[in-house]
Amino acid sequence: MQISPLLENLIESLRVLPGVGPKSAQRMAYHLLQRNRAGGINLAKAVEEAMTHIDHCELCRTFTEEKVCNICKNPRRQANGQLCVVETPADIQAVEQTGQFSGRYFVLMGHLSPLDGIGPREIGLDVLQQRLESESFYEIILATNPTIEGDATANYIAEMCLPYNIKVTRIAHGIPVGGELEMVDGTTLSHSFVGRRDLNL
Amino acid sequence: MQISPLLENLIESLRVLPGVGPKSAQRMAYHLLQRNRAGGINLAKAVEEAMTHIDHCELCRTFTEEKVCNICKNPRRQANGQLCVVETPADIQAVEQTGQFSGRYFVLMGHLSPLDGIGPREIGLDVLQQRLESESFYEIILATNPTIEGDATANYIAEMCLPYNIKVTRIAHGIPVGGELEMVDGTTLSHSFVGRRDLNL
Numbered sequence: 001m002q003i004s005p006l007l008e009n010l011i012e013s014l015r016v017l018p019g020v021g022p023k024s025a026q027r028m029a030y031h032l033l034q035r036n037r038a039g040g041i042n043l044a045k046a047v048e049e050a051m052t053h054i055d056h057c058e059l060c061r062t063f064t065e066e067k068v069c070n071i072c073k074n075p076r077r078q079a080n081g082q083l084c085v086v087e088t089p090a091d092i093q094a095v096e097q098t099g100q101f102s103g104r105y106f107v108l109m110g111h112l113s114p115l116d117g118i119g120p121r122e123i124g125l126d127v128l129q130q131r132l133e134s135e136s137f138y139e140i141i142l143a144t145n146p147t148i149e150g151d152a153t154a155n156y157i158a159e160m161c162l163p164y165n166i167k168v169t170r171i172a173h174g175i176p177v178g179g180e181l182e183m184v185d186g187t188t189l190s191h192s193f194v195g196r197r198d199l200n201l
Numbered sequence: 202m203q204i205s206p207l208l209e210n211l212i213e214s215l216r217v218l219p220g221v222g223p224k225s226a227q228r229m230a231y232h233l234l235q236r237n238r239a240g241g242i243n244l245a246k247a248v249e250e251a252m253t254h255i256d257h258c259e260l261c262r263t264f265t266e267e268k269v270c271n272i273c274k275n276p277r278r279q280a281n282g283q284l285c286v287v288e289t290p291a292d293i294q295a296v297e298q299t300g301q302f303s304g305r306y307f308v309l310m311g312h313l314s315p316l317d318g319i320g321p322r323e324i325g326l327d328v329l330q331q332r333l334e335s336e337s338f339y340e341i342i343l344a345t346n347p348t349i350e351g352d353a354t355a356n357y358i359a360e361m362c363l364p365y366n367i368k369v370t371r372i373a374h375g376i377p378v379g380g381e382l383e384m385v386d387g388t389t390l391s392h393s394f395v396g397r398r399d400l401n402l
Binding site: 063 | 219229289293
């Protein structure tokens with residue numbers, strides 16, 4: 001017994017969102033209808049505009065509605081000469097929040113995964129190669145995730161940079177700040193020993 | 202540093218959904234952009250149509266895009282003569298799924314709550330009164346939630362029905378099927394004793 005086809009359609013459509021099952025979708029639909037129609041209209045407009053206008057930056061491949069994103073356009077960031085390679089646009093947000101980096105980014109939109117058919121082309125390494133040839137970078141910082149795939153991708157890019165004589169670095173792996181030594185897994189702990197630093201005060 | 206105003210706007214707008222904080226909103230936005238733009242477009246359309254076209258049924262006050270909903274229009278349900286009073290449209294779904302009821306509904310869209318300024322008018326009891334006067338019901342089933350407010354609302358409606366000489370019933374409170382006696386709270390258990398039934402096999 002369909003009471004309202006539009007309502008059923010709304011509930012069904014909300015399930016494209018990650019982590020939203022039938023019950024939450026129903027709750028969301030009723031919430032919008034009962035309490036926040038204006039918010040719903042805004043949401044519809046925001047989703048529609050984002051889906052149709054947001055594309056990838058031609059230089060760094062992050063999400064933007066312009067041809068080249070604000071970070072790539074910024075002259076101060078261009079002068080910096082550092083390029084940070086990350087897996088997703090969300091990683092840019094995370095790095096930006098640290099305030100430790102003021103160079104530009106390159107977003108892979110994933111990592112190498114040959115079994116899933118994701119090779120160098122799929123993560124935009126041809127675009128990166130072109131940039132290495134046409135621009136002159138002082139340093140490439142590889143900030144892919146500390147997973148097997150992320151490490152493999154970092155190594156692949158490091159080899160790719162060899163002919164250009166650029167400094168290539170990988171972000172440090174080790175014990176998270178505030179963590180306890182005895183709680184940390186063995187791999188992380190051995191990474192933190194291998195990557196130990198001089199404390200020549 | 203705003204990278205993409207449209208993206209920021211999308212993330213902000215997703216937060217109107219109940220249970221969606223900044224992190225989930227970001228995850229949802231990236232998921233739609235990266236994996237399911239068609240689903241996103243559909244979602245935008247579904248939300249927009251639902252927000253602009255769905256209104257309340259003139260008879261039972263549930264959500265529908267027509268003047269009178271499919272259940273109220275159904276001649277077989279009209280002939281049944283039972284009216285089930287529930288708090289929300291979601292409750293209709295729940296009752297429908299039991300397959301135990303084939304009458305019509307009346308949706309209060311809440312419950313009496315004088316401290317919050319929700320009186321009989323706000324939950325549509327004037328509409329209900331009109332229906333009691335103009336139609337002839339065989340039975341009113343009060344299926345409001347088993348809470349203090351739900352019980353109070355049920356009692357109020359029961360008194361409202363007195364002059365019309367209609368059978369008024371309240372759904373049974375008791376131990377949920379599959380539950381264990383020792384785990385059930387005292388109030389529920391005492392309800393299940395007060396509401397015990399003859400088992401004259």
